[in-house]
Amino acid sequence: xxxxxxxxxxxxxxxxxxxxxxxxxxxxxxxxxxxxxxxxxxxxxxxxxxxxxxxxxxxxxxxxxxxxxxxxxxxxxxxxxxxxxxxxxxxxxxxxxxxxxxxxxxxxxxxxxxxxxxxxxxxxxxxxxxxxxxxxxxxxxxxxxxxxxxxxxxxxxxx
Amino acid sequence: xxxxxxxxxxxxxxxxxxxxxxxxxxxxxxxxxxxxxxxxxxxxxxxxxxxxxxxxxxxxxxxxxxxxxxxxxxxxxxxxxxxxxxxxxxxxxxxxxxxxxxxxxxxxxxxxxxxxxxxxxxxxxxxxxxxxxxxxxxxxxxxxxxxxxxxxxxxxxxxxxxxxxxxxxxxxxxxxxxxxxxxxxxxxxxxxxxxxxxxxxxxxxxxxxxxxxxxxxxxxxxxxxxxxxxxxxxxxxxxxxxxxxxxxxxxxxxxxxxxxxxxxxxxxxxxxxxxxxxxxxxxxxx
Numbered sequence: 001x002x003x004x005x006x007x008x009x010x011x012x013x014x015x016x017x018x019x020x021x022x023x024x025x026x027x028x029x030x031x032x033x034x035x036x037x038x039x040x041x042x043x044x045x046x047x048x049x050x051x052x053x054x055x056x057x058x059x060x061x062x063x064x065x066x067x068x069x070x071x072x073x074x075x076x077x078x079x080x081x082x083x084x085x086x087x088x089x090x091x092x093x094x095x096x097x098x099x100x101x102x103x104x105x106x107x108x109x110x111x112x113x114x115x116x117x118x119x120x121x122x123x124x125x126x127x128x129x130x131x132x133x134x135x136x137x138x139x140x141x142x143x144x145x146x147x148x149x150x151x152x153x154x155x156x157x158x159x
Numbered sequence: 160x161x162x163x164x165x166x167x168x169x170x171x172x173x174x175x176x177x178x179x180x181x182x183x184x185x186x187x188x189x190x191x192x193x194x195x196x197x198x199x200x201x202x203x204x205x206x207x208x209x210x211x212x213x214x215x216x217x218x219x220x221x222x223x224x225x226x227x228x229x230x231x232x233x234x235x236x237x238x239x240x241x242x243x244x245x246x247x248x249x250x251x252x253x254x255x256x257x258x259x260x261x262x263x264x265x266x267x268x269x270x271x272x273x274x275x276x277x278x279x280x281x282x283x284x285x286x287x288x289x290x291x292x293x294x295x296x297x298x299x300x301x302x303x304x305x306x307x308x309x310x311x312x313x314x315x316x317x318x319x320x321x322x323x324x325x326x327x328x329x330x331x332x333x334x335x336x337x338x339x340x341x342x343x344x345x346x347x348x349x350x351x352x353x354x355x356x357x358x359x360x361x362x363x364x365x366x367x368x369x370x371x372x373x374x375x376x377x378x379x380x381x382x383x384x385x386x387x388x389x390x391x392x393x394x395x396x397x398x399x400x401x402x403x404x405x406x407x408x409x410x411x412x413x414x415x416x417x418x419x420x421x422x423x424x425x426x427x428x429x430x431x432x433x434x435x436x437x438x439x440x441x442x443x444x445x
Binding site: 003004006007012037038039040061062063064065121123124127 | 399408
């Protein structure tokens with residue numbers, strides 16, 4: 001285990017300069033995620049074009065891993081449809097939780113592969129996965145109220 | 160500066176009984192506002208519950224004064240001693256409180272057991288809180304008579320191995336000399352406080368005049384959880400997070416802190432290693 005595998009330059013950069021930070025108003029769907037044990041909080045707001053995420057922003061407070069993961073996620077999924085997002089989400093989850101597996105993460109993860117160092121720090125996996133769980137809640141929330149404005153934000157808690 | 164364990168049960172009690180929970184404020188140093196605490200007491204105060212030492216800040220509260228004031232108002236007094244018992248001698252009779260609670264695992268004992276001491280006259284008036292084996296004298300289908308103190312509060316098979324382990328931990332601390340442990344920790348606390356204050360961008364959360372051996376702190380630009388991972392990598396174990404004391408995190412407007420704690424086993428080399436490891440955190444985060 002090397003700290004540099006966890007805190008790679010991409011992660012430090014996205015922590016210091018988070019992309020797509022803020023709130024979309026109006027938005028088509030949104031969700032709050034929080035990690036009560038460590039206090040990380042995150043709000044996602046999304047604009048949709050049919051099944052495609054046309055725009056996404058996040059805001060919240062958290063550690064470098066959770067901030068960078070959310071920032072990288074917003075970059076990666078913008079423009080993608082539900083099926084592509086689900087596929088990416090599964091790959092990320094596998095990369096984060098493959099404890100003891102030193103094979104390289106799949107190339108299609110792109111920059112998201114930088115998060116794979118988390119797999120050697122089990123206590124930090126939930127920091128990196130919070131945004132993906134929140135995204136899942138936001139997309140499900142939208143599906144449940146198809147054609148209607150969401151009545152309130154969906155919430156997800158990773159404990 | 161209370162632990163959730165001394166907040167949530169009282170909120171639950173208030174919901175059940177309609178009682179009102181009043182909270183005494185603290186100041187920016189993390190010290191209790193004793194005058195306001197006293198002003199909040201009245202002849203309608205049923206119970207005053209406070210910690211002896213804050214787990215999140217290290218503040219040692221002026222409990223002798225607080226107990227005297229609460230008892231003078233006619234309230235029962237409960238002390239959360241979880242953070243105190245491993246670090247100073249406690250004499251519940253001299254304190255003159257009604258209840259004193261602590262956990263074994265904060266005293267180097269096993270998890271899953273703790274102690275709730277209560278004044279005998281109070282216990283005599285209390286109904287059993289749990290029914291089962293051992294707490295009875297006789298049982299028939301027409302009724303049950305309860306056993307004497309303390310058995311009436313000890314329903315079911317007790318945590319025997321836990322009690323044996325806790326007794327061994329207490330014997331260990333006694334043999335070591337709790338006053339010696341206290342003096343040792345106080346010396347380390349002073350030295351570490353000075354060392355941490357010298358670090359640029361480091362802010363100590365909780366600077367009460369009288370503290371027990373913990374230092375809660377934040378470092379500019381490094382979230383406490385990242386700090387925890389890096390310190391861990393450097394062989395330094397700290398607690399990070401809200402320390403089950405979310406209201407005090409809100410008060411100081413921090414999402415979490417890192418907290419270095421000193422026990423009878425800590426030494427000067429541990430402080431040096433902590434300072435070095437904090438330097439490493441600075442390097443990683445640039």
